[in-house]
Amino acid sequence: MKVNTQSVNFVADKKLIDFIQKRLDKLELFYDKIIQSDVYLKLENTSEKENKIVEAKISVPGDSFIVKKQCKSFEGAADMAASSLERQLKKRKQKLRSHI
Secondary structure: OOEEEEEEOOOOOHHHHHHHHHHHHHHHHOOOOOOEEEEEEEEOOOOOOOOEEEEEEEEEOOEEEEEEEEEOOHHHHHHHHHHHHHHHHHHHHHHHHHHO
16 A cells, blocks of 8 residues: 655654554554545644644545544654554444444
8 A cells, every 4th residue: 555654844763654654554454445545734823742643544445534642752643643543444344244
């Protein structure tokens, strides 16, 4: 799956983009009909340590899931967002199975 990663107001390094790609690739284990995914990395201008925001949007046939997580690091926020998307995809798959 191709993950479109965009960093807002800063340049993300290759290691971070690769980490996000690998983490979101694991979502295909739970739901194989993912069309595309977009990830936005943002830095919030506050004095708090938790100023990294990851916003992920996954498109599946007939629906899309959007998750926004804030954490101390982009890796942590991406991991939390992927876990949340994983739960949503499992729930959708279960719902589709119950209708068949």
